[in-house]
Amino acid sequence: MKKKGLFRVVILEGSLIFSLTCLFVASYAWYQANRNTSLSVEYVSMEKGMTATLKYFTGNYQDSEAKFTGYKNPGALKASETAASVTDYSSQFAIDHHVADSTPNPFSFTDIFPDTRFTFSVEVTSEYSSENSISLDITDFLSPLSTEMINYTTNKGISFGEAIDVYATAFIYTDNAAATTAAQSLVSYVSGESGYTDMFTYTNSTDTPPTSYKLSDITISPGEKCIFLFTIEYSNQSNTFYKYKSRSGTTSYFEKDPTNSQGGSNVYQSLTFIINKFAVRRN
Numbered sequence: 001m002k003k004k005g006l007f008r009v010v011i012l013e014g015s016l017i018f019s020l021t022c023l024f025v026a027s028y029a030w031y032q033a034n035r036n037t038s039l040s041v042e043y044v045s046m047e048k049g050m051t052a053t054l055k056y057f058t059g060n061y062q063d064s065e066a067k068f069t070g071y072k073n074p075g076a077l078k079a080s081e082t083a084a085s086v087t088d089y090s091s092q093f094a095i096d097h098h099v100a101d102s103t104p105n106p107f108s109f110t111d112i113f114p115d116t117r118f119t120f121s122v123e124v125t126s127e128y129s130s131e132n133s134i135s136l137d138i139t140d141f142l143s144p145l146s147t148e149m150i151n152y153t154t155n156k157g158i159s160f161g162e163a164i165d166v167y168a169t170a171f172i173y174t175d176n177a178a179a180t181t182a183a184q185s186l187v188s189y190v191s192g193e194s195g196y197t198d199m200f201t202y203t204n205s206t207d208t209p210p211t212s213y214k215l216s217d218i219t220i221s222p223g224e225k226c227i228f229l230f231t232i233e234y235s236n237q238s239n240t241f242y243k244y245k246s247r248s249g250t251t252s253y254f255e256k257d258p259t260n261s262q263g264g265s266n267v268y269q270s271l272t273f274i275i276n277k278f279a280v281r282r283n
Contacts, residue, residue, distance in 0.1 A: 060119065075115075085184060123173070239258050
């Protein structure tokens with residue numbers, strides 16, 4: 001079943017805000033509803049001594065829809081669909097110089113479904129006088145718990161953060177060919193297989209979940225440039241699925257359904273997830 005969602009990314013005052021909101025549709029026929037999304041990017045949060053450039057993967061754009069709707073997890077493609085690919089990093093990862101009302105805007109997304117991805121790169125140059133270990137981290141996020149949809153096992157509200165996956169890698173830039181190979185490896189990764197790990201392992205099963213998640217790290221020497229590649233995916237993996245259990249008044253209870261025998265992603269339709277900040281910082 002296809003399910004559209006609302007996805008928004010904003011980098012504002014040094015913070016990247018990523019908001020993914022599913023709008024509730026009683027029939028669960030997501031394709032029957034129209035949904036709009038927006039995203040704008042200004043800059044990336046950095047420590048002094050480093051410079052950074054944020055770029056977007058041009059494969060986030062779909063010619064058939066003439067807008068940036070992301071690309072599919074390769075494992076979810078139909079036989080008639082073509083997988084996104086990177087054949088030239090230098091031309092397929094671009095800097096956007098748009099104005100707020102430009103069309104199409106590479107940081108304005110619409111019609112988002114589970115199994116949809118958006119990939120970006122952050123190119124970092126060190127101005128330090130010595131070698132440093134640096135990382136790309138999620139340092140602030142919000143994943144509000146639902147007050148009406150409850151995990152029957154934990155008795156806690158269900159949150160959309162449970163359905164967000166972030167895959168990342170980092171490497172020292174040597175030439176365009178090597179960067180192309182690294183980017184293609186990430187873009188072609190099939191969710192759930194070996195090769196990359198979901199670095200955003202948020203769960204609402206504890207009272208005090210981590211507030212920071214390290215996506216990738218690398219050691220960089222003076223004058224070197226490293227590239228962080230990261231993919232944000234609206235997961236459609238069965239470990240995010242829930243099935244209906246019972247109802248009491250206005251509260252509905254759901255159980256995790258990793259075997260996908262009766263469940264799915266519908267439980268996330270009315271919830272919101274926001275990443276307030278990505279940061280490049282020294283370890």
